[in-house]
Amino acid sequence: MNNDDHDSSLPDGLDLRALSAFVDGELPPHERAAIEALLAQNPQAAARVAAWRAQKAALRALCGAPQPFERSVHDERGERGERDGGPSFIVVRRGAPWWQRAGLAACWLALGAGLALALGPLAPRLTGGAWNGIGGQPMNFAQRADIAYAVYTPEQRHPVEVAASEEAHLIGWLSKRLNRPLSVPSLQEYGYSLVGGRLLPGEAGPAAQFMYENRNGARLTLYITGISRDETAFRLFRDGNRRTFYWVSDGMGYALSGPIAEGKLRSIAVDVCSALGGKPEAWQ
Template sequence: MMPGIHEADLHAYADGQLAGARRAAVEAYLAQHPDAAAQVAAWRRQAEALHRALDPVLNEPVPLAALPPGLHGDQGRNRARDARRDGARPWPRWTMAVAATCASVALLAVGGTLGWLAHDRLGGGTLVLAPGERFAREALATHAVYAPEMRHPVEVAATEEAHLITWLSRRLGTALQVPDLRAQGFHLIGGRLGVAEGGPSAILMYEADDGTRLSLQLRRMAQGTPDTGFRVERMTGEGARRPTPGRDPMMAFYWIDRDLGFALAGPLERARLLTLAQVVYQQYQGG
């Protein structure tokens, strides 16, 4: 994509969320890139099809049968009385099935990731993970949750970088910095506050021109935690995305340096992700 136009902009345009100069810039880009324009049109057709299929269900009143009796109240009693008087048919069972199916899909979307994260904690209880490895797994799960977000992948945008790093440094109780990965093809889009092993963590999100995203997660380790070299943790099983041909599954390189834990996660080839991790390490060492 041309500089300044990213996949997030195309999704926002397809959803009708852009206005003014930004909308005009995306429209100019689409006029010059028919493949991207076709993709946006396909997204809109999908959205319209979903609206046609599900809006009638969403606009129906909640069935009393789906609510606990204590929530029926006078309105519920009146609705039931009116239904008997008017000979109305009961609320269709298939709409309740659709609602249950939608909830199941949402649960499955995160269930694989959470199951992978908890596997070694609950699947027998015999494997004890080192602190760095636990942190890396949590960083991978965090990346799997936030990286696909188009509108809200971060809490504070890169345009407020000074505020972002001041805020995260204060919350973690240590001076942080934002590694510059532009020479490696990734620009900062922002960051957010996270949670790792019950404590605060800093999450910085980066994006390439093709829409690929990386997240760098940092947290204070327990005082005296031994430093480590670069180690790799892969997301496997149902929590991993289907790998792109020529790429490994989503993975994270992690290391501990002076009581600060680092985990760089993303869907890149091992060698390239390691190179990026080394750049982060060198910048934190002052060059």
């Protein structure tokens, strides 16, 4: 191992190269299991891995790469959450020439189209009922909410545009920009306090992001935007260790994102939905 691959903040058995290969899914099963065991005992290294995955998801989304598969709430399984943390650096690897990438993309596009035609009628059976629209992909605002979480929660000095100390101004400003009266539900009973919020570009207009934080520095975000599509499902979108529960109510799309266990995040999302005038009891 090169000296450049060593970091004194990492425990024995972990180095930067191994973590990078772990995040990229390049390790054999036995090595991956060993690193997962070490990460479970080292929150600092686990937070670093979570941050790299967040960066990777944001870069993949910005480059138009396929998003991870979506599951319905009814297929949820409780999983251990991980705390978010700030990245140390981004690992960049030399890519293939553009003409190779273009040819490979064309091959995958043709293959995907063929599979879609062949397997489309069987999709509900193959996915356990989680098929939701073309390709089983989540609604666009849920993807945007996940990306916004990945981009802004690692920020320490500027995570929001308007701080919670100016909550009245924050709500008034974002309500005016979204042309809809907004409110910020309290998450104090779950140990999360409001950090503040910001204005973001949505799919067809402005969107708002409210950020919460607990004593350990873990963060949740609530993403709100106008949406024309009528949706009655309460659904889950996953990417790495991040989960996003999202729903539509009265012409508005809502998405609660965070790196905590699905069961806990779902409970919070149900309360948030109810506090904002939704009817989550219809989706249980």
